[in-house]
Amino acid sequence: MAAAPAQAAVTSETAYIFNTFSFLIHGALVLWMAAGFAMLESGLVRTKSVTTILLKNLALFSIAGVTYFLVGYNLMYDGVDGGVVGSLGWWGADDSAALNGDFSAGYAAASDWFFQMVFVATAASIVSGALAERIKLWPFLVFVTVLTAVIYPVQGAWHWGGGWLAERGFADFAGSTIVHSVGGWAALTGAIIVGARAGKYREDGRVAAMPGSSLPLATLGTFILWFGWLGFNGGSQLALGSAADAIAIANIYANTTIASAGGVLAAMGLSQLLNRKVDLTMALNGALAGLVSITAGPDTPSLGMALLIGAVGGTLVVATVPLLDRLKIDDVVGAIPVHLAAGIWGTLAVPLTNGEASFATQALGIVAVGGFVTAVSTVVWLVLKAVMGLRISQQVESLGLDQAETGMRAYPEFNLSSR
Template identity: 45%
Template sequence: MRLKLMATLMAAMSALLVLAGPAAAQDVATVEDVALVQFNLDVVFFMLAAGLVFWMQAGFSMLETGMTRSKNAANIMMKNMADACFGIIAYFLLGFGLMYGASAGGFIGTDTFALSAGSYSELGLYGGDSFLAADFIFQAVFAATAATIVSGAVAGRMKFSGYLIVTLLMTTLIYPIVGHWKWGGGWLDSLGFYDFAGSTLVHMTGGVAALVIAGILGPRIGKFAKDGKPRAIPGHSMPLATLGMFALFWGWFGFNGGSVLAADGSLVGPVLLTTTLAGCAGGGTAMVYTWLRYGKPDIGMTINGVLAGLVGITAGADQVGAIAALVIGVIAGVLVALAVPAVDRLGIDDAVGAFSVHGVNGAWGTLAVGIWANTGEEGLTGLWHGGGAGLLVDQLIGVVAVSAFVAVCAAALAFALKATNLLRVSEAEEIEGLDIHEHGMYGYPEAALGASAYPGGPVTAPTGEVAVSLPAADARSEEPV
C-alpha cells in the first residue's frame, strides 16, 4: 500500500514538474521582456531629454536677441542656427571621438570619429546604458550649448565668418577635450573630480571662452565713456529675453534630468527638485538685490539670476539636498549681480553677462559639490557633511585646469582671427547693424525700412475707416534701431 502511495506521489510530482516547466520558462521570458521594455524606456527618456536640451538653442536665441540691439537681431538668430547646424556636424565628425574615444594618457580620445567604432545600435557609453546613436545625440546638443554661450557676449560687433570658426573650434576641440578629461574617463575622472551635468565642462567652458574672446574683440561703440566709465546699452525687447529665460529653464529639465540617464522617478525627481529650487532662488535673490541696491527690481539681472542658479546647481544636482540647492541658488544670484559690473570695470564688454552667468557660476556650482555633496556615494561627501576637504580640492583643481586650458585656446583663436581680419566688423557696419551688413536682411525690416518701402505700400484700413500710414524710411531717426 505504501509503495503504491509513494509511486502515486512521485508520478504526481513528475506531472507537476512537466507542467511547471513551460510556465517557469514563460516567467523567465517575462522578466527579460520587462528588462527590455525598461531599457528602451530609458533610451526614449534619454532622447526626449536631448530634445529639451536642443530647445535651449531657441532659448538662447530669444534671450540674446532680446538683450541686445534690434539692428543685430537677425545676426543673433543666425549665430544660434550656425551653432546647431555646423556645431553638431563638426562634433559628429571629430568632437565626439576626441571626447569619448579610447583615451590617450587621459587627455584626449583617439577613435570613434564620425561614429566609426561600430553599429549605431551598439550599446555605447555609460556602461551599456544606451545605444551609440542615442549617446551621440545627447552629447551633440550639449556641445552646441557650450558653443552658443559665446554668441551673446560678442553680440553687435563680431564678424559672422569669425564666429563660425569659433563654433567649429569649440565643438571639435575645446569642449571635447575638457569633456574627455571627466566624462570620457580622463585624468580628472581618475582624480575624483565630479561634474554631474556640466557646470564646469559645459557652462564654465563657454563662459571663459566668451570672456576671453570678448576682451580681445573689444567693446561695442559707446559702451564706455571717455573716462572709461561703463554705460548701459539696453536690450530692445525684455519680454523676448524673458521668454528665452523660461525656454532655457524648461530645457534645463532635460539638461539635468536627462543626465540621470534613466527613466527612474526616484532619481529624476530629486534632480529636478534641486534644479528648480536653485533656479528660482537665483532669480529671486538677484531681483531683491537689485531692488535694494538700485531702488528698482531689475528685469535683466533677474533673468541672469535665474540662469546663474541653474548653472550653479548643474554640477551637483544629484548630490545635494533641497536646502543646499536653495543656498547654492541664493549665492549664485548674488554672484551674478556682483560679477556683471565687475566685468564692466575690467573694460570688457560682455553684452549679455555670459561670463557672469556661466563662467562665474559654473565655477561656483562645481566648488559647491565639494561643500554640500551628501548622497553617500564613495568619495562624494562634502566638507559640510564631514567628508573633509579632499573633494573640494579635487573640484578646485578641475576648475583651474579647465579655465586655464579654455582661456589659452580661446585667446590663441581670437588673436588668430584678429590677425587675419576675421574678428571684428568695421565701425560703419557696427553702427548700421550686423543684420543688413552680414546677412543682407533686417531682423525687423518693416521697422527699419518703413512700410512705404514695401511693394504693397503703407498699411491701409478697410473701406469706410481712416487709413493709417506708417512713416517713410526718410522720416525715421538716422540712428539705426
C-alpha cells in the same frame, strides 16, 4: 499586517528602452534650449543686430552637430582610458547586439550621441551672446568650429570620457564646468580681444546703457532655457531603467527648479538694495545663474541646499556685472557672470552635499579646464584676428550687423538709423 509585495525587476530589454527614451526626450529638451538662447540673445541685443544673432544661433547649432559627428564624439569618449584624449575618426552607431537580443549596452548608441551633441551646442551658444553686435559672422563661426571640434571634446574627455580628472575624483554631474565654464572662458577671452562696443565705455568713466530690443523676448528665452534645463540636468542621470533612476531624476528636477527660483529672488533683492529698483535683466540672469550653479551637483542636495546654491549664483551675477564694466569688458547678455562665475561656484559647491567630492579636486578641475580653454581660445582668437579680422568696421557697427552681414532687418518697419 500583510507583507509588502515583492518588486519585480524589469527585463534588460525594458531597461534598454527606457534608458534610450530618457536620452532622446531629455536631449530634445536640451535642443529646445537653442531656441531659448536665440530668444534671450535677440531680446538683449539692439534692434539692428537681431537678425544676425538669430543666424548665429542657428548656424552654431548646425556646426556643433557636424563637428561632433566628424571629430568630437570620438575625441571625447573613444579610448580615453584615464588619459587626456580619445581617438580621431567620425562616430558610427553599432546596435547589432541589441538587434540580436543582447541589451547589455544599456541604450541605443544614437540616443547617447544625440544627447551628448546638444550639450556641445549649448557651450557654443554662450559665446554668441557675449560677443554680439561687434564681431564678424564668419570668424565667429570658425571659432565655433574649433570650439566644438577640439576644445570642448578634449576637456570633456578628462572627466566625462573617463580621463585623468575622472581618475582623481572630480565631480561635475551635468556640466557647470565642462559645459558652462568652457563657454564662459571662451567668451571672456573673446570679449577682451575683440573689445567693447563703440560708445559703451565713455572717457569720463561712465558706462552707457544700451538697452536691448525686446524684454518680452528675453523673458521668453529665459523660460525656455529653464524648461530645457530640466532635460540638461535630469537626462544626466544617464538612465531611466529602474525605480532608483526615476526617483533620482525627480529629485534632480526639483533641485534644478528651486535653485533657479533662488537665483531669481536673490538677484531681485540685491538689485533692489543696490539700485533702489528691480532690474528685470538681472532677475533673468539670476534665474540662469541659479541653473548653472546647481548643474554640477543637482543629484545630492536637499531642496533647502539647492535653494541656497542657486541664490548664491544669482548674487554672483549682480556682483559680477559691474566688475566687468569696471574692467571695460563688454558682455552684451551677461554670459560671463552667468556661465563662468556661477559655473565656478557651482563646481566648488558640490562637496557641500556630496561627501565623495573634495574642494581640492574640484578646484583642480576648474583651474585645469579654465587654463586649457583660455590658452587655446586666446590662440584661436588671435589667429583669426590676424588672418580674417574679428571686428566689424565703425561704419558697420553704427549701421548694425544686420545690414552688413545679412542684408535683412528683423524689424523692417522701424527706423533703425539711431539704434
